[in-house]
Amino acid sequence: MTAAVVVTGLGAVTAAGNDVATTWAHLLAGRSAVRSLPRLAEAGCRSRIGAEVRDFDPETMGARQDVRQMGRCTQLALAAALEAWRDAVPTGMGVDGTRAAVVVGTAFGDAAETCAQVPPFLERGRRGVRPRYVTRVMANAPAARISIELGFGGPSFTVGSACAGGGHAVALALGLIRSGAVDVAIAGGAEEIGCALAPAAFDALHALSTRNDEPERASRPFDRTRDGFVIAEGAAMVVLERRDHARRRSARIYARLAGSGMTSEAQHVVAPDPAGAGAARAMAAALGDAGRDAGEVAHVNAHGTSTTLNDPMETRALHLALGPHAPRVAVSATKSMLGHALGAAPAIGLVVTVLAVHHGIVHPTINLEDPDDGCDLDYVPEGARRVDVPLALVNAFGFGGHCVSLAVARDE
Amino acid sequence: MIAVNADVIDRQLRAIVAYQFRTVPDALSPETRLREDLGADSLDLVELVQALEDELGISVGEESLADVRTLADIARIATWVEP
Numbered sequence: 001m002t003a004a005v006v007v008t009g010l011g012a013v014t015a016a017g018n019d020v021a022t023t024w025a026h027l028l029a030g031r032s033a034v035r036s037l038p039r040l041a042e043a044g045c046r047s048r049i050g051a052e053v054r055d056f057d058p059e060t061m062g063a064r065q066d067v068r069q070m071g072r073c074t075q076l077a078l079a080a081a082l083e084a085w086r087d088a089v090p091t092g093m094g095v096d097g098t099r100a101a102v103v104v105g106t107a108f109g110d111a112a113e114t115c116a117q118v119p120p121f122l123e124r125g126r127r128g129v130r131p132r133y134v135t136r137v138m139a140n141a142p143a144a145r146i147s148i149e150l151g152f153g154g155p156s157f158t159v160g161s162a163c164a165g166g167g168h169a170v171a172l173a174l175g176l177i178r179s180g181a182v183d184v185a186i187a188g189g190a191e192e193i194g195c196a197l198a199p200a201a202f203d204a205l206h207a208l209s210t211r212n213d214e215p216e217r218a219s220r221p222f223d224r225t226r227d228g229f230v231i232a233e234g235a236a237m238v239v240l241e242r243r244d245h246a247r248r249r250s251a252r253i254y255a256r257l258a259g260s261g262m263t264s265e266a267q268h269v270v271a272p273d274p275a276g277a278g279a280a281r282a283m284a285a286a287l288g289d290a291g292r293d294a295g296e297v298a299h300v301n302a303h304g305t306s307t308t309l310n311d312p313m314e315t316r317a318l319h320l321a322l323g324p325h326a327p328r329v330a331v332s333a334t335k336s337m338l339g340h341a342l343g344a345a346p347a348i349g350l351v352v353t354v355l356a357v358h359h360g361i362v363h364p365t366i367n368l369e370d371p372d373d374g375c376d377l378d379y380v381p382e383g384a385r386r387v388d389v390p391l392a393l394v395n396a397f398g399f400g401g402h403c404v405s406l407a408v409a410r411d412e
Numbered sequence: 413m414i415a416v417n418a419d420v421i422d423r424q425l426r427a428i429v430a431y432q433f434r435t436v437p438d439a440l441s442p443e444t445r446l447r448e449d450l451g452a453d454s455l456d457l458v459e460l461v462q463a464l465e466d467e468l469g470i471s472v473g474e475e476s477l478a479d480v481r482t483l484a485d486i487a488r489i490a491t492w493v494e495p
Contacts, residue, residue: 066434127465130459130462131455131458131459131462132455132459135455
């Protein structure tokens with residue numbers, strides 16, 4: 001029988017707050033964290049808004065390592081990981097570091113470090129290259145820094161699957177624990193927009209909202225007048241643990257990570273399959289992996305990006321995966337308030353969903369005033385709602401056709 | 413190339429080293445050992461050499477890093493970079 005895996009720690013740094021409690025309160029209040037972003041205007045972007053992490057001082061996280069030697073993505077990842085670990089293991093006791101893993105997902109990681117390194121390189125060649133460019137830009141930097149900080153001696157690595165990254169990270173960590181390779185894992189995602197390069201690229205793709213005069217109303221998943229996603233940054237991490245291991249050390253259990261589903265659309269590199277087949281297969285796979293029925297799902301944390309193509313596709317996929325049960329499921333889009341933090345978004349969605357299961361309350365989808373054709377589900381537009389959530393799904397889809405769905409269950 | 417002014421070493425070198433190794437200039441002396449006292453590794457030393465070149469315009473050949481133990485050693489082998 002497959003070992004039960006539970007969530008015992010949560011960490012998050014988002015545009016809504018630099019910890020889980022502040023972020024959660026902000027989401028329940030139904031407030032947007034999107035603001036004007038002059039950096040994008042200076043870069044000539046059509047979209048001049050974003051949801052950036054504010055007042056984040058990496059020196060205050062209490063890391064043993066020199067945080068100045070890390071890029072912003074890695075700093076955000078480490079801050080979220082430390083919060084999650086302190087939440088799960090307040091005493092620092094009772095966990096064998098050699099049996100602990102780290103898996104982090106990201107779209108761009110600290111690729112922005114290249115922005116800073118290229119000009120001196122072009123000017124001076126090798127003499128202009130900082131030796132620490134290597135350890136700052138490497139895709140595995142977030143995982144490595146977390147492993148070093150916490151003394152985790154099991155497997156540690158970064159996965160890249162664009163905006164599904166944090167979802168793959170959690171799914172792979174679940175597999176590592178089930179396989180018996182480790183007892184504990186920290187998993188999640190991280191992304192940064194301190195450098196305007198990646199936002200400018202999405203702007204060039206015409207993927208971003210240009211509702212620049214109303215930043216707080218710009219991200220409007222499933223609404224008829226949505227016009228693209230709002231770029232964002234942040235990080236979120238969970239501590240996953242075999243349930244018997246958590247019980248042995250009397251850890252607080254938030255919820256059970258009951259299953260995961262990973263699929264690929266295998267079609268277009270950007271456009272989602274309008275039929276939603278790949279996304280639906282991921283949800284069905286997550287339910288199958290969890291050994292649960294679609295009828296038990298009470299809540300879905302949607303990918304819900306506010307792009308023209310995603311929202312009706314995801315709605316169709318929900319119909320496919322949940323069948324007649326889809327209309328009575330409360331579907332929340334976290335991105336309506338936090339924007340789209342790319343590879344971090346699935347992990348932020350997971351943290352929020354774990355809290356929804358734990359507390360029996362789901363946050364709203366804001367800015368949904370006139371549901372678009374093909375968007376016919378209950379997206380919780382009116383405000384936070386008390387819902388008994390025995391089982392929930394978290395959806396994440398990424399450029400490249402990557403689909404991940406995670407099943408979160410109340411631990412019973 | 414000319415020898416580096418001793419005052420420059422005393423003040424600015426200590427400021428740069430202090431910043432890189434998260435201490436204060438007053439805690440450093442010519443006898444301070446980079447590896448043993450400050451915990452420098454090989455990457456730290458290469459980075460220090462670059463910072464000296466960028467900020468003070470002095471050059472310490474990376475090939476002579478193996479002989480550098482203290483701040484005084486840096487001062488001794490540092491040379492102005494040709495403009």
